[in-house]
Amino acid sequence: xxxxxxxxxxxxxxxxxxxxxxxxxxxxxxxxxxxxxxxxxxxxxxxxxxxxxxxxxxxxxxxxxxxxxxxxxxxxxxxxxxxxxxxxxxxxxxxxxxxxxxxxxxxxxxxxxxxxxxxxxxxxxxxxxxxxxxxxxxxxxxxxxxxxxxxxxxxxxxxxxxxxxxxxxxxxxxxxxxxxxxxxxxxxxxxxxxxxxxxxxxxxx
Numbered sequence: 493x494x495x496x497x498x499x500x501x502x503x504x505x506x507x508x509x510x511x512x513x514x515x516x517x518x519x520x521x522x523x524x525x526x527x528x529x530x531x532x533x534x535x536x537x538x539x540x541x542x543x544x545x546x547x548x549x550x551x552x553x554x555x556x557x558x559x560x561x562x563x564x565x566x567x568x569x570x571x572x573x574x575x576x577x578x579x580x581x582x583x584x585x586x587x588x589x590x591x592x593x594x595x596x597x598x599x600x601x602x603x604x605x606x607x608x609x610x611x612x613x614x615x616x617x618x619x620x621x622x623x624x625x626x627x628x629x630x631x632x633x634x635x636x637x638x639x640x641x642x643x644x645x646x647x648x649x650x651x652x653x654x655x656x657x658x659x660x661x662x663x664x665x666x667x668x669x670x671x672x673x674x675x676x677x678x679x680x681x682x683x684x685x686x687x688x689x690x691x692x693x694x695x696x697x
Contacts, residue, residue, distance in 0.1 A: 494537055494538050494573055494577050496537060496538065496540060497538070497540055497549065497551070497577075497581070498540055498542045498549050500542055500546075500547050500548055500549040500584070501547050501584055502547055502548045502549075502584060502586055502690065502693065503548070503549050503550070503551055503581060503584045503585045503586065504548075504550050504551070504585070504586055504587045504588075504589065504681065504693075504696075505550075505551045505552075505553055505578070505585055505587075505588050505589070506518060506550075506551065506552045506553065506588075506589045506591055506630075507553050507556075507574065507578075507588055507589070507590050507591070507616060507620075508555060508556075508590055508591035508592060508613070508616075509555050509556060509557040509558075509592070509593070509600075509612065509613065510554075510555030510556070510557060510558070510559050511555065511593070512555070512591045512592055512593045512632055512633075513591060513593070513632040513633060513669045513670065514552050514553075514555065514591045515539070515552060516632075516669040516670055517552075517589070517591060517630065517632070517667075517669040517674065517677075518539060518541065518550070518552040520669055520672055520674055521550060521674075521696065521697070522541045522550065524541060536554055536570065537554065538551050538552060538553050538554065538577070539551070539552040543696075548693055548696065550696065553574050553577065553578075554570050554573075554574065555570075556570060556571045556574055556612055556616070557571075557612045571612075575619070578619070578620065578623065578625070579623065582623045582624070582625060585625050586626070586684065586685060586688055586690060586693070587625070587626050587627075587628060587681050587684045587685065588620045588625045588626070588627050588628070589627075589628045589629075589630050589677065589681065590613065590616055590617055590620070590627055590628070590629045590630065591630045591632055592613055592629060592630070592631055592632065592647070593632060593633050594631040594632060594633050594634045594636065594637045594643060594644075594666065595633055595636045595637055597613060597631070597647060598643065598646050598647060598650065600613070601613060601614060601647075601650045602650075605650075611650075614650060614651060614652075617629065617651050618652075626662075626684040626687070627663065628662070628663060628665055628677060628680040628681055628684065629647070629651070629663060629664050629665065630665050630667050630669075630674075630677045631643075631644060631647065631664060631665065631666045631667065632667055632668065632669050633668060633669075633670075634666045634667060634668050634673075635668040635670075635671060635673075640666065641656070641657070641658075644657035644664055644666060645657050647664065648660060648664060661676065661679075661680065662680050662683045662684065663680065665677040665679075665680045678697040681697045682694055682697055685697070
């Protein structure tokens with residue numbers, strides 16, 4: 493189990509598969525560079541970023557799902573740890589940002605959809621919502637997507653949200669973290685913070 497979490501009563505978490513750009517997004521939000529491996533799945537422990545004077549922590553959880561060169565049992569272990577972390581700290585987590593790769597996410601979801609299988613991204617989305625944690629889906633790498641609206645509508649459909657995506661702007665946020673183009677995500681996060689009377693945390697988003 494991850495045990496490095498600072499003692500803070502408010503938290504925003506970044507979750508998602510390996511290699512979708514969570515660490516880049518973390519860097520955009522904090523201005524701080526984190527150790528990341530050159531290959532997916534190298535981050536095994538959460539990256540926590542907290543501020544001395546503030547009762548708040550921003551957490552980048554390890555990537556889940558397929559990781560090249562990582563045995564299945566290790567992958568399962570990491571996923572179990574992520575689930576346990578989210579369950580343990582659900583009371584403190586004000587918003588979860590589920591980061592997906594805009595170009596690949598539909599293919600990945602469809603490839604893993606079947607009678608006995610729920611795709612990790614879809615499962616995580618519903619798991620977080622079932623725990624009462626507001627979710628923002630940060631659809632990253634949108635600079636590589638040509639059929640933007642079509643792709644975002646298809647993602648809504650896979651997540652069980654009725655398209656068009658534009659009616660879900662508190663939930664679906666198209667971004668390109670690498671270029672610093674993350675406003676739709678920060679606005680969605682702020683919406684959920686405001687709902688919980690935590691406008692004081694806007695300073696971080």
